[in-house]
Amino acid sequence: MQPVYMDHGATTPVHPEVVEAMVKAMQANFGNPSSVHAFGRAAKALLEEARVSVAALMGASPEQIIFTSGGTEADNIAIFGAARGMRQKGKGNHIITSAVEHHAVLDACKALEKEGFEVTVLPVDEHGQVHVEELEKALRDDTILVTIMHANNEVGTIQPIKELARLTKARGAVFHTDAVQSFGKIPVDVNDLGVDLLSASAHKIYGPKGVGCLYVARGVKLTPIGYGGSQEKRRRPGTENLPGIVGFGKAAAIAAVEIEEEGTRLRRYRDRLIEGLTALPHVKLNGHPTNRLPQNVNVSFQFIEGESLLLMLDMKRIAASSGSACTSGSLDPSHVLLAMGLSHEIAHGSLRLTLGRGNTEEEIDYILNTLPEIVERLRAMSPLYEGKEVVMSCTQRR
Amino acid sequence: MQPVYMDHGATTPVHPEVVEAMVKAMQANFGNPSSVHAFGRAAKALLEEARVSVAALMGASPEQIIFTSGGTEADNIAIFGAARGMRQKGKGNHIITSAVEHHAVLDACKALEKEGFEVTVLPVDEHGQVHVEELEKALRDDTILVTIMHANNEVGTIQPIKELARLTKARGAVFHTDAVQSFGKIPVDVNDLGVDLLSASAHKIYGPKGVGCLYVARGVKLTPIGYGGSQEKRRRPGTENLPGIVGFGKAAAIAAVEIEEEGTRLRRYRDRLIEGLTALPHVKLNGHPTNRLPQNVNVSFQFIEGESLLLMLDMKRIAASSGSACTSGSLDPSHVLLAMGLSHEIAHGSLRLTLGRGNTEEEIDYILNTLPEIVERLRAMSPLYEGKEVVMSCTQRR
Amino acid sequence: MYTEKVMDHFANPRNVGEIEKASGVGEVGNASCGDIMRISIQVEDNIIKDIKFKTFGCGAAIATSSICTELVKGKSIDEALALTNQAVADALGGLPPAKMHCSNLAAEALHEAIADYKAKQEG
Ligand SMILES: Cc1ncc(COP(=O)(O)O)c(C=O)c1O
Ligand SMILES: Cc1ncc(COP(=O)(O)O)c(C=O)c1O
Numbered sequence: 077m078q079p080v081y082m083d084h085g086a087t088t089p090v091h092p093e094v095v096e097a098m099v100k101a102m103q104a105n106f107g108n109p110s111s112v113h114a115f116g117r118a119a120k121a122l123l124e125e126a127r128v129s130v131a132a133l134m135g136a137s138p139e140q141i142i143f144t145s146g147g148t149e150a151d152n153i154a155i156f157g158a159a160r161g162m163r164q165k166g167k168g169n170h171i172i173t174s175a176v177e178h179h180a181v182l183d184a185c186k187a188l189e190k191e192g193f194e195v196t197v198l199p200v201d202e203h204g205q206v207h208v209e210e211l212e213k214a215l216r217d218d219t220i221l222v223t224i225m226h227a228n229n230e231v232g233t234i235q236p237i238k239e240l241a242r243l244t245k246a247r248g249a250v251f252h253t254d255a256v257q258s259f260g261k262i263p264v265d266v267n268d269l270g271v272d273l274l275s276a277s278a279h280k281i282y283g284p285k286g287v288g289c290l291y292v293a294r295g296v297k298l299t300p301i302g303y304g305g306s307q308e309k310r311r312r313p314g315t316e317n318l319p320g321i322v323g324f325g326k327a328a329a330i331a332a333v334e335i336e337e338e339g340t341r342l343r344r345y346r347d348r349l350i351e352g353l354t355a356l357p358h359v360k361l362n363g364h365p366t367n368r369l370p371q372n373v374n375v376s377f378q379f380i381e382g383e384s385l386l387l388m389l390d391m392k393r394i395a396a397s398s399g400s401a402c403t404s405g406s407l408d409p410s411h412v413l414l415a416m417g418l419s420h421e422i423a424h425g426s427l428r429l430t431l432g433r434g435n436t437e438e439e440i441d442y443i444l445n446t447l448p449e450i451v452e453r454l455r456a457m458s459p460l461y462e463g464k465e466v467v468m469s470c471t472q473r474r
Numbered sequence: 475m476q477p478v479y480m481d482h483g484a485t486t487p488v489h490p491e492v493v494e495a496m497v498k499a500m501q502a503n504f505g506n507p508s509s510v511h512a513f514g515r516a517a518k519a520l521l522e523e524a525r526v527s528v529a530a531l532m533g534a535s536p537e538q539i540i541f542t543s544g545g546t547e548a549d550n551i552a553i554f555g556a557a558r559g560m561r562q563k564g565k566g567n568h569i570i571t572s573a574v575e576h577h578a579v580l581d582a583c584k585a586l587e588k589e590g591f592e593v594t595v596l597p598v599d600e601h602g603q604v605h606v607e608e609l610e611k612a613l614r615d616d617t618i619l620v621t622i623m624h625a626n627n628e629v630g631t632i633q634p635i636k637e638l639a640r641l642t643k644a645r646g647a648v649f650h651t652d653a654v655q656s657f658g659k660i661p662v663d664v665n666d667l668g669v670d671l672l673s674a675s676a677h678k679i680y681g682p683k684g685v686g687c688l689y690v691a692r693g694v695k696l697t698p699i700g701y702g703g704s705q706e707k708r709r710r711p712g713t714e715n716l717p718g719i720v721g722f723g724k725a726a727a728i729a730a731v732e733i734e735e736e737g738t739r740l741r742r743y744r745d746r747l748i749e750g751l752t753a754l755p756h757v758k759l760n761g762h763p764t765n766r767l768p769q770n771v772n773v774s775f776q777f778i779e780g781e782s783l784l785l786m787l788d789m790k791r792i793a794a795s796s797g798s799a800c801t802s803g804s805l806d807p808s809h810v811l812l813a814m815g816l817s818h819e820i821a822h823g824s825l826r827l828t829l830g831r832g833n834t835e836e837e838i839d840y841i842l843n844t845l846p847e848i849v850e851r852l853r854a855m856s857p858l859y860e861g862k863e864v865v866m867s868c869t870q871r872r
Numbered sequence: 873m874y875t876e877k878v879m880d881h882f883a884n885p886r887n888v889g890e891i892e893k894a895s896g897v898g899e900v901g902n903a904s905c906g907d908i909m910r911i912s913i914q915v916e917d918n919i920i921k922d923i924k925f926k927t928f929g930c931g932a933a934i935a936t937s938s939i940c941t942e943l944v945k946g947k948s949i950d951e952a953l954a955l956t957n958q959a960v961a962d963a964l965g966g967l968p969p970a971k972m973h974c975s976n977l978a979a980e981a982l983h984e985a986i987a988d989y990k991a992k993q994e995g
């Protein structure tokens with residue numbers, strides 16, 4: 077059996093047609109899009125073609141798309157750019173975000189606090205959802221920016237962006253959403269969502285690492301965070317990552333065709349996994365039971381720790397991830413799980429399986445057959461677990 | 475005849491072995507280097523292998539290399555990072571740069587002025603060189619950062635970095651050099667140069683666009699400009715551009731082998747071009763006569779304008795560039811040429827030919843045969859030019 | 873990330889479990905930081921005749937617990953007390969810097985178990 081990759085939330089394999097398009101962009105169209113000669117013009121044409129394709133997948137116009145070096149940079153350009161831009165216009169000083177954002181958002185907001193901005197972090201409920209009433213309470217006359225992610229990377233919970241954005245814009249503030257995990261997976265339409273700024277990243281949708289984009293609605297002022305050439309309307313200077321951008325364009329075009337069918341397929345796998353795993357003793361589903369990404373499964377196994385679980389899965393050729401701090405070398409486990417009210421211990425025992433194009437029904441079976449044994453084995457070693465399920469030693473079981 | 479690409483200063487074709495390495499990195503090693511499982515570990519190994527290879531080409535230790543999304547970002551991280559870092563330490567407030575820097579450096583310095591930093595811009599002589607005495611005069615007790623490029627992108631002039639860096643460090647300031655044009659082309663050794671920070675970019679050395687690196691000497695404090703994950707020691711957050719970085723590593727490994735021979739070969743072509751072109755009437759060499767990059771030719775043709783020249787060359791399938799403002803849509807021609815004392819008119823008539831791996835002796839012949847005719851043709855159209863060389867109309871000549 | 877030795881002890885941990893009627897038991901760490909280690913020992917004639925562990929923690933935590941039991945089994949109390957966290961890490965062929973604290977825990981749990989044994993002797 078091939079290794080089973082179930083960590084598509086971390087990154088995805090690159091689609092063969094994406095690789096092909098990138099190779100072509102490097103071999104036949106290596107020019108600098110800023111050059112006036114034939115090589116430059118050919119490169120420029122490819123750049124704009126990719127922009128059309130990425131824009132189309134989010135219902136935007138091509139000129140509203142800025143290519144970036146990834147989701148992190150898109151988040152940074154949006155948040156620093158809008159916050160400083162609005163303050164320069166004298167609109168205020170207050171930023172609102174949520175407790176479950178990616179570090180690219182949370183840490184950018186923290187850095188802005190040092191510049192004198194005031195930041196309110198909205199709580200989430202036990203499913204990881206932001207409540208519209210919480211935003212309503214937090215909005216002030218000097219609120220200039222609200223940044224709340226579309227779907228969470230760890231637990232897959234989808235936020236009520238449409239309502240949050242409407243509320244925000246009614247108060248004259250800018251609304252940004254980090255759609256890195258949802259773009260290409262569930263429908264994302266900037267007009268329907270009503271957002272001003274939206275971040276996405278290519279390597280989560282079978283495109284290459286190191287490319288992303290920011291949607292910028294007309295009229296939104298962004299103070300640049302980087303300086304150099306006049307590429308991307310001066311919002312993201314530097315020679316464009318042409319092969320990467322071409323790959324992103326191709327990935328978006330493929331996603332546009334496959335999104336619905338893939339969503340249905342992965343939702344079925346997801347539900348099989350959730351059902352099978354939560355049937356085991358002392359297991360808890362993390363995230364929203366229904367309002368979650370089709371590809372996301374996140375469960376906590378009581379009494380065991382995530383890194384050991386990942387290593388054991390790895391020995392069985394299963395690639396997954398965990399919100400345990402032990403995988404990152406830091407002390408606290410995932411801020412997302414803690415914000416949802418999980419205890420440290422339960423957060424440490426979390427397992428995230430994120431599905432994707434390559435996964436098969438057999439792989440779901442394999443996981444469901446393999447995991448119980450591993451969990452039992454680790455529990456048998458755990459001083460926290462004294463249940464009688466451990467009568468037989470795990471070595472005998474093998 | 476194949477089109478003749480002589481714009482390697484703008485960007486280079488990607489080396490076939492680089493493409494191959496990148497394809498492998500996308501197909502077989504698509505994991506996220508931060509993941510603990512087998513896919514992640516394999517990706518991490520590739521990342522570190524590339525770091526070793528890039529470090530080796532500049533005599534650095536691998537852990538001193540931070541991968542970035544290009545030369546522009548490397549410059550920005552260095553300049554904003556060091557300036558803000560030194561100010562936080564209470565070291566002062568004064569930055570020194572030169573008049574011929576790339577916009578990634580100049581515009582970053584300008585942005586810092588708005589933050590209350592004081593910036594001194596050193597002049598250059600008619601060859602585009604910074605004089606050591608000028609730096610000596612400009613250095614102050616509160617100087618915290620000096621940023622001067624290794625070799626100029628437009629005219630190829632090489633700066634006396636070793637002396638400039640020594641002087642700077644004797645005064646306790648940080649020295650940064652933008653080596654985007656010199657890295658991989660002429661010997662660059664961070665220890666020999668004695669710099670604290672050095673920027674490079676992959677797409678100028680037959681690697682992919684969208685990747686660069688910053689060398690950071692031990693003990694240099696950089697305040698980050700981007701926030702997110704803990705990649706690259708928190709100095710450049712975001713999922714690493716693994717295929718790009720692998721390509722950069724491969725390109726550096728190839729450059730290490732070829733640099734000497736290629737340098738000798740291109741120097742010969744360069745000198746043939748300079749000799750041939752400056753033999754034409756009303757032509758002037760821009761940049762230093764000897765202390766210049768092996769691949770750079772830059773001449774000004776009096777009485778004509780760069781964009782028209784480029785378009786005519788393009789019709790003859792020659793790709794080149796110009797310091798004319800008309801190619802960039804701005805009003806002023808190249809700030810580099812103006813800083814060297816050229817008049818607007820002469821600066822507008824500049825042509826840059828930058829040589830590379832693919833160029834052949836025949837292509838040099840072709841340029842030397844083709845250019846005089848084009849120049850004459852444009853001069854014949856120019857109201858500035860009333861010489862008698864125009865007696866015959868250019869169409870008759872063809 | 874981990875050496876072969878670490879992975880061996882992680883995949884095939886030695887002396888997992890709990891000694892009934894142990895001469896001494898030591899437990900260190902807490903679930904919030906992600907490590908809990910419990911070591912129980914059976915001592916006869918000042919010699920550690922048997923030793924078992926249970927660990928809630930990462931791969932390094934499990935591997936260090938395992939090797940720690942192996943290193944001191946059959947050794948005298950004094951020899952066991954001389955075991956340092958560095959010796960535990962070295963026996964595994966090294967640990968990643970971020971994981972060094974896990975080896976502290978194994979040595980500490982062992983020392984706690986011995987202290988518990990001594991206290992019982994005196995009491
Ligand atoms: C929700 C979210 N935001 C931002 C990012 C950062 O994107 P990138 O890795 O492209 O910088 C990620 C992925 O790592 C993510 O999941
Ligand atoms: C001297 C110099 N610095 C910086 C850059 C910017 O590098 P990049 O295009 O990789 O952002 C360039 C090239 O465009 C350059 O020539």
Ligand code: FES
Binds near residue numbers: 799800
């Ligand atoms: S002459 Fe037309 S832009 Fe310069």
Ligand code: FES
Binds near residue numbers: 405928930932970
């Ligand atoms: S148990 Fe968490 S790092 Fe070892």
